[in-house]
Amino acid sequence: MxxxxxxxxxxxxxxxxxxxxxxxxxxxxxxxxxxxxxxxxxxxxxxxxxxxxxxxxxxxxxxxxxxxxxxxxxxxxxxxxxxxxxxxxxxxxxxxxxxxxxxxxxxxxxxxxxxxxxxxxxxxxxxxxxxxxxxxxxxxxxxxxxxxxxxxxxxxxxxxxxxxxxxxxxxxxxxxxxxxxxxxxxxHFFDNRYGTGQSTLDGVIRATNILLAGKTVVVVGYGWCAKGVAMRARGLGANVIVTEVNPVKAIEATMDGFRVMPMAAAATLGNLFITVTGNKHVIRGEHFETMRDGAIICNSGHFDIELDLVALKEMAEEIRPVRPSTEEYRLKSGKSIIVLGEGRLVNLAAAEGxxxxxxxxxxxxxxxxxxxxxxxxxxxxxxxxxxxxxxxxxxxxxxxxxMGIEIDILTAEQQVYMNSWSMGT
Structure with a gap:
């Protein structure tokens, strides 16, 4: 035995x-x-x-x-x-x-x-x-x-x-x-951009089953993770807005073809909001107040404090689950805000990472x-x-x-040239 x-x-x-x-x-x-x-x-x-x-x-x-x-x-x-x-x-x-x-x-x-x-x-x-x-x-x-x-x-x-x-x-x-x-x-070139980009939208779709084509998606931040989210959202037909606090990243997002504006302006336009900053309370009470009825919010940065859920709870008169990993906050004003994955990483809370x-x-x-x-x-x-x-x-x-991919190797002459200052054109 x-x-x-x-x-x-x-x-x-x-x-x-x-x-x-x-x-x-x-x-x-x-x-x-x-x-x-x-x-x-x-x-x-x-x-x-x-x-x-x-x-x-x-x-x-x-x-x-x-x-x-x-x-x-x-x-x-x-x-x-x-x-x-x-x-x-x-x-x-x-x-x-x-x-x-x-x-x-x-x-x-x-x-x-x-x-x-x-x-x-x-x-x-x-x-x-x-x-x-x-x-x-x-x-x-x-x-x-x-x-x-x-x-x-x-x-x-x-x-x-x-x-x-x-x-x-x-x-x-x-x-x-x-x-x-x-x-x-x-x-960060691959995990942050391609991994977060795909898995974040995977989490959103599993939690909501919404069609992203034609939706206005607000991506909060434009670091490597946010770049991936914005790129994949656009690839699925969404109209993407980026909000940023870093002027260099804001210029980059603009030149990548995205609309860039403050969160106060984006809050009135978005159907889906995805925070990807690693910071605290990047979406707050004053933003919830101006969002459209049925706006969906989620986080793919790190901790759940990217969303000020304490403020949202204070604004709500009812909180109820409507789907797995999906909660509806019905505000005293009568409109609803939808929160995915309790504000935690949506790609892991609602999908498989x-x-x-x-x-x-x-x-x-x-x-x-x-x-x-x-x-x-x-x-x-x-x-x-x-x-x-x-x-x-x-x-x-x-x-x-x-992956079965081969690449070129520098010749001896090329190696010498790349490490020399005396060889001109």
């Missing part, structure tokens, strides 16, 4: 969902050849042997492949959710049951549970923190000063998290190196950033560090190879 394996201590919804989760993890793996190659190398070389890793990420099929690669590399890794609505419970179950990876994540978990899981991640006494928004690092700095000396470094892949890390370093509290995965070319093909590169960066921190332990200064160019190039080359 075969003994039942002992499962790692975890906090998930239901272990019986594991088979379904493993099927979905396997399907996602078809589109993640780069991370698969890194996992295979890790399994042989064990570059993370003896390293404790706490990963705070969206618990999805793609993240599962990162966690599996880290374990293959010898890491003692645990995983918690970075967003209460993004967890795929079947994936969490499979990671625990099929792969022996401790997971603390339940779709829909309340704030108390989320913060308890953050503490659990720190109870693991991590040497490396993989963060999504820097909540774990911020908690460590504020509440676990005694553990700082154990930390080799952190990796961060969101714009919001990088902003917070810069602020920590400026205030002198970030005392270890942080790898800026977000700004790697093979991350980014396609696996782009997360392949993002998580390849995460895995190689962890390896880089270990290899350079003690030699990296505190503060933000870019992903080395050679790592970025390696990931891009592996992706092209997997």
């Amino acid at each position: 075969t003994a039942t394996p002992t499962l790692p201590k975890s906090d998930i919804k239901d272990t019986s969902l594991a088979q379904q989760g493993q099927q979905r993890i396997t399907w996602a793996g078809r589109e993640m050849p780069v991370l698969a190659q890194i996992r295979d190398r890790f399994a042989t070389e064990k570059p993370l042997a003896g390293i404790r890793i706490a990963a705070c990420c969206h618990v999805t099929t793609e993240t599962a492949h990162l966690a599996i690669a880290l374990k293959a590399g010898g890491a003692d890794a645990i995983l918690i959710a970075s967003n209460p609505l993004s967890t795929q419970d079947d994936v969490a179950a499979s990671l625990v049951v099929d792969h022996g990876i401790p997971v603390y994540a339940i779709k829909g978990e309340d704030n108390d549970t989320y913060h308890r899981h953050v503490q659990t991640a720190l109870d693991h006494r991590p040497n490396i923190i993989i963060d999504d928004g820097s909540d774990v690092v911020a908690t460590l700095v504020k509440e676990r000063q005694d553990q700082l000396s154990e930390v080799i470094g952190t990796t961060e892949e969101t714009t919001t998290g990088i902003v917070r890390l810069r602020a920590m370093f400026k205030d002198g509290v970030l005392t270890f190196p942080a790898m800026n995965v977000n700004d790697a070319d093979t991350k 980014h396609p696996s093909a782009v997360m392949d590169m993002s998580f390849a960066n995460q895995a190689l950033a962890c390896e880089y921190l270990v290899k350079n332990k003690g030699s990296l200064e505190p503060g933000l560090h870019s992903i080395p160019t050679e790592v970025d190039q390696e990931i891009a080359s592996l992706k092209l190879k997997a």
